[in-house]
Amino acid sequence: MIILTNNEGKSGIGMTAELLRDGRAGLDAVEAGIRLVEDDEEVRTVGRGGWPNLLGEVELDASVMDGSTLRTGAVGGLKGFRHPVSVARAVMERLPHELLIGEGAARFATETGAERCELLAEHSRKAYARWFESEVSAADKAAWPNVPLERYCHDAVDPEIGKDTTVFLALDRARNVVAGTSTSGWGWKYPGRLGDSPVIGAGSYADSRYGACACTGAGEMTIRAGTARAVVLYMKMGMSVERAVSEAVDDMRALKGGLISRVTIHAIDAVGNHHVVAVNGLPGNHYWVWTPGMARPERRACELVQISEGAPQSKRIAMQVYTDV
Structure with missing residues (x-):
């Protein structure tokens, strides 16, 4: 068994570890842990307490995946609900779909009885007000929100360094591998x-x-590189979890233009090994891990790797089954 989460998962990993220790299914344990992070207003990038968009609205995204069935459930741009991870799980279990967004996600959340919540916490409200007052032109203030937002998107600076998510990866007692974000x-x-x-x-x-595998940081990069699926496929080719993550990092070196920023890749294999790499990360990047031999979850430092835009790949992999030696 193992549970792996990023730095933002501190408030939930203890619960997840306890449930895994008690023999609960990995998906139940991961959902329970993520719900605690969603409730933690000290976490500024997840759930209530998260930062708003340019219009001052908090939009939440979440997903779950069951590695034994390959079923998934996800929601995007969900407003006004306390636990998007639970709505994502309901998508997986109750609908023939895999992803709902915006108004459709909110409608489904209502149908399932999901708990509503005012997501814009006071610290976020004040930070947004400061930004609006200092950065928006007088003319745009008068017409707000019916103004072009593109310039403000490019000029906006995240109020904290972190642009994170919470991610949980687990291997349960029945050898099921699951993921949640x-x-x-x-x-x-x-x-x-x-x-x-x-x-x-x-x-x-x-x-x-x-x-x-699950990633945090600049999602624009991992969307372009298909990072999480790539790591799992590299392991399917016979690579160790460390080598698989290294190859996924190498894939990112081909990215040119767009947002080339910070990403942390978290991965576990099917027997409980793990590896975490912070791409363009900063000193202090860390994650949390628990295995049955630990009295409590432990904080570990991420491996730091630097890449630059368009840097040449160090190697190519033949499209055949690869076995580490």
């Missing part, structure tokens, strides 16, 4: 922007035969 996305984002969190294969992927 939840985020309020990039602060001051263009309304309707989806990061990688609800995009299965980019921000997360789980396959009980091989392992799972």
Whole structure:
């Protein structure tokens, strides 16, 4: 068994570890842990307390994936509901679809009885007001919100360094591998922007035969590189979890233009090994892990790797089954 989460998962990993220890299914344990993070207003990038978009609205994204069935559920741009991860799980279990966004996601959340919540916490409200007062022109203030937002999207600076998500990866007692994510996305984002969190294969992927991966940071990069699915496929080719993550980092070196920023890749394999790499990360980047031999979850430092835009790949992989030696 193992539970792996990013730095933002601190408030939920203890619950997830306890449930796994008690023999609960991985998806139940992951959902319970993420719900605690969504409730933690000290986490400024997830749930209530998350940063708003350019219009001052908090839009939430979340996903879950069951690695034994390869079923997924995800929601994007969900407004006004407390636990998007639970709505995402309901999508997986109650609908023939995999992803709902915007008004459709909110309608479904209402149908399932999901708890409503005022998402814009006071600290976020004040930060948005300061930004609006200092950055928006007098003419645009008079016409707001019926103004072009493109310039403000490019000029906006996230009020904190972090542009994170919370991600949970778990291997339960029955050897099922699962993944879950939840985020309020990039602060001051263009309304309707989806990061990688609800995009299965980019921000997360789980396959009980091989392992799972989930990413935090600039989702634009992992969407372009298909990072989470790539890591799992590299493990399918026979690579260790460390080598698989290294190859996914190498894939990012081909990205040119757009947002080339910070990404952290979290991965586990099907036997409980793990590896976490912070691409263009800063000192202090860390994650949390728990295995049955630990009395409590432990904080670990991420491996730091630097890449630059368009840097040449160090190697190419033949499209054949690869076995580490």
